[in-house]
Amino acid sequence: MSDYIRRLPVYLLIDCSGSMHGEKIEAVKQGIRTLVSELKGDPQALETAYISVITFASAARQEAPLTELMLFREPELKASGATMFGRAVEVLIDCMNTEIRHSTQTQKGDWRPLVFILTDGSPSDAEDFKVNASRLKAMKAANIVACAAGADAKTEYLKMLTDNVLMMNSLTAGDFAQFFAWVSGSVRMTSKSIEAKPGELMLPPPPHGFQIVP
Amino acid sequence: MSEIAEAVLADGSKLQYVVTSNPPRGGMKYTYFAPDKSYVVQFFNDPKMGQDAKMRDRIAAIIGKYNPTVSEENGGAMGNTEQLAEYFADKYCWPTGIVVSPEFGIVSPAYPPKFFFDANSSLVSGLDLRGRDKKSNWFTSRNRKYLDPRELGNFMLMLKVCISLARSIRRMHAAGLAHSDLSNNNVLIDPKTGSCVVIDIDSLVVPELYPPEVAGTRGYIAPEVLATMEYPYGDPRRSLPCIETDLHSLAVLIYEFLLTRHPLNGPKHFPGMSAEEEDQRLMGSDAVFIEDPNDTSNRPDDLKVTIHDLGPYLEELFIRAFVDGLHSPKLRPTAMDWERGLLRTWDLLYPCDDPQCKAKMFVMYDADHPVCPFCGKKVSASEIVKFRLKKELRGKRGQWMQYGELVVYNNMPLFPWHVYSNIFADEKASREMQAYVVKQNGRWLLINQRIKGLRSASGDLIPPGKALLLRNNESFLLSDMPNGNLVETVMIP
Incomplete structure (x- = not known):
């Protein structure tokens, strides 16, 4: 049977630098686990969502290639080292270039990818970051949401990537859980509002205690 | 992380609900459950919506004079008897009350337990479906393969689901109401018992009185609504959800229930176009029925069971819905047409000889060549x-x-x-x-x-x-x- 289902690629870019060590990285791991389990409970998401995890610390790499939910195994995340955020954006661009499908006679092209970025600091490779951020923004190939976790996260860098920047004020395990629950809500498809414009990203309102950075 | 809160209803009564940190959220509202899960309390994502007088008015009318699940005597729809109210009570999840404090919201009954999966519903480890809603596309998509075969019912039971849905929509339309967002998310089904329940009733559209709030859900929005979404709200060129667009969604759902595929999702594509733009065209202005007899541009090359195998009544109705009426809303079959056609088709059901056949029954439309289209077994009688x-x-x-x-x-x-x-x-x-x-x-x-x-x-x-x-x-x-x-x-x- 031909398969005319469009995939919804979801990239998670996770800061795994030293500052994320301990409770925070554990909360992120738990968050990813909950996210996957929540999405599996929604038939639309189960059929369409594909997840990839890209981490950045002293190096950046794709820990899990774009994988359907039923086959997804959460990667073993450890936090230590610097924040090579710019390099991570480059890895993301490369992954999207190789992994995103376009429509053909036998397969439907992927939906515009959703990229969720979580960081608690600022790039150690600021110059690289600026170059890659403007490359990514110019591609207009993805809907990007960046979340600044705590006061040390520099939102001005995130603003170079996307207009959708969230600020998480406190950093309890509950806050991380809320963030990932919100990601799950953003991935699941719901009714279109009458004001919706074609192809426009519709995000649910941010969780309690989060601010939208204007 | 949860605490009990109290809602005050419009009639002054009070109800408890459990506040959780990440409540289930739809396009318009989020949901909290009663401590015993017998009802839900829902608030609007955008609290401004709840302050709108028209919205409050609409919900009050839906709960009262438009309500087919309450008899006229008890404040429900005109002409509704006790017996009819009872019949429809479990066909919809109809709102029962208005919350005025802590903010504007609605109370609805929880759906019956048969519309939730249980511990035995999943066939695969790593997929725990306990307590998840039986949204209809669990059964009509690739996800079927993850479900215990006992959850899947058979062709006769799916036909029963379709009859129940057509009847529920016919009843709403007869009262002049459009659901306006019929979709896999808003129709829960239990193929095991052949039942379905229509939920999210609060976005009902009453022509001339209460305009639509939602455009619908991807895959179920009528082509004319999608094709005119670029025009501003209020522009006369803009098509909005109404009874006729419900009739498109209804036909899509019935097609999916009976054939487990989407009627407009085929090989047609536009090279170089983004998925969003392409989808807008393929479900909207350029939509073509995958079984269109005249235009084969969207026809998959591996269709096994087709509308022809569903017998003459349904074949005709699907042609009217997806060929004649796809871009001409007035030509779409009504919910009553579907109810009648489905019932006449029911009378043509015949058991398949093959005990392994998953469909169990098929439509015997050609007694000279009696073959089950689902498994290919010839009738031996x-x-x-x-x-x-x-x-x-x-x-x-x-x-x-x-x-x-x-x-x-x-x-x-x-x-x-x-x-x-x-x-x-x-x-x-x-x-x-x-x-x-x-x-x-x-x-x-x-x-x-x-x-x-x-x-x-x-x-x-x-x-x-x-x-x-x-x-x-x-x-x-x-x-x-x-x-x-x-x-x-x-x-x-």
Whole structure:
């Protein structure tokens, strides 16, 4: 049977630098686990969502290639080292270039990818970051949401990537859980509002205690 | 992380609900459950919506004068009897109350337990479905393979789901209401029991009175709504959700339920276009039915079971819905058309010989070539028996006109709507079995259970408890009471 289902690629870019060590990285791991389990409970998401995890610390790499939910195994995340955020954006661009499908006679092209970025600091490779951020923004190939976790996260860098920047004020395990629950809500498809414009990203309102950075 | 809160309703009564940190959220509202899960309290994502006087007005009307699940006597829809209210009560998740504090919201009953999966529903480890809603695309997509086969029902049960849905929508439309967001998310089904429930009733559209708030859900939005979304709200060129767009969504759902695929999702594509733009075109202005007989541009090359296999009534309805009416909303079949067509198709059901066949039954539309389209097994019976149902022409005694056909099989029940021409198998009809057919030692018998005035071809009265021997080409009166049908038995070798 031909398969005319469009995939919804979801990239998670996770800061795994030293500052994320301990409770925070554990909360992120738990968050990813909950996210996957929540999405599996929604038939639309189960059929369409594909997840990839890209981490950045002293190096950046794709820990899990774009994988359907039923086959997804959460990667073993450890936090230590610097924040090579710019390099991570480059890895993301490369992954999207190789992994995103376009429509053909036998397969439907992927939906515009959703990229969720979580960081608690600022790039150690600021110059690289600026170059890659403007490359990514110019591609207009993805809907990007960046979340600044705590006061040390520099939102001005995130603003170079996307207009959708969230600020998480406190950093309890509950806050991380809320963030990932919100990601799950953003991935699941719901009714279109009458004001919706074609192809426009519709995000649910941010969780309690989060601010939208204007 | 949860605490009990109290909602004050418009009538002053109070209800408790459990506040959780990440409540389930839809496009418009989020949901908290009662401590015992017997009802839900929902608030709007955008609290401004709840402050809108028109919105409050709309919800009050939906709960009151438009409510088919409450009798007129108790403040429900006009003309609604206690019995009809009861019939429809479990067909919709109809809101029951308005919350005024802590903010504007609505109270709805929780859906019955059969619309939630349990611990045994999933076939695969790593997929725990306990407590998840049975959104219809669990059953109509690739996700089917993850479900325990007992959850999947069979073709007859899916037909039953379709009848129930068509009836529920017909009832809403008859009252002038459009659901406006019928979709896989808002229709929960339980194929195991052949039932369905329509939820998210609060976005109902009342023409001229309450305009639509949502455009719909991807895959179920009518082409004209998608094709005109670029125009601002209020622009006369803009098509908005209404009864006719419901009729598109309804046809999509019925097609999905019966054939487990989407009617517009085929190989057609536009090279170089983004997925979003392409989808907008393929579901909107450039939508083509994958089984369009004249335009094969969207036809997959591996269609096995087609609308032709669903028999003449449904084939015609799908052509009207997805060929004639796809871009001409006025030509779409009504919910009543679907209800009738589905019921007539039900009368053509025939059991498949293959015990392994997952469909179990199929539509016997061609007795000369009786093959189950789902598994390919040919019927081995020596003959196919049909009843031609005829009603007496009004004012012309002794003149009979055929108006229905019934394919007969062993242990097939007959209901009041088979016996009397003035009874329609809707929510008002009694579902008491009147008679049944059995095959014994190669002979076909009609066993009368409670029909008054069943007469053999020679006019002998067959009282309840007695059997009538069926013979080829013989006609007998199912009942000699007013509106009783004449039946011609046809046996096709």
